[in-house]
Amino acid sequence: MFEVNNWGQLEVISVPIGKDVEEYSLQLAVLRKCGEDVFGELPQFIGWMNHPNHILSGKKPIELLETPYGLEWIHGELTRIAHGILA
Numbered sequence: 001m002f003e004v005n006n007w008g009q010l011e012v013i014s015v016p017i018g019k020d021v022e023e024y025s026l027q028l029a030v031l032r033k034c035g036e037d038v039f040g041e042l043p044q045f046i047g048w049m050n051h052p053n054h055i056l057s058g059k060k061p062i063e064l065l066e067t068p069y070g071l072e073w074i075h076g077e078l079t080r081i082a083h084g085i086l087a
Helices: 021-039 042-049 068-082
Strands: 002-004 010-012
Touching: 021 042, 021 068
Parallel strands: none
Antiparallel strands: 002 010
């Protein structure tokens, strides 16, 4: 999972990623960059990540980062938002 530290930065606190740490870290970095590009600033992206989303079955996007599928799902939603597709 992730949390925001006292400086407003996103930090990993515990994620079951197995032996693919480098690949997963790269995917997270790409997701963060995409989120910043879509929302304009990191705090807005973090706010979206921590808010329940009906498109994601009522889950907070941040709750889905524990699986590769969840990460892809979030990235897909960010791509749709970037293209103006909200539903």
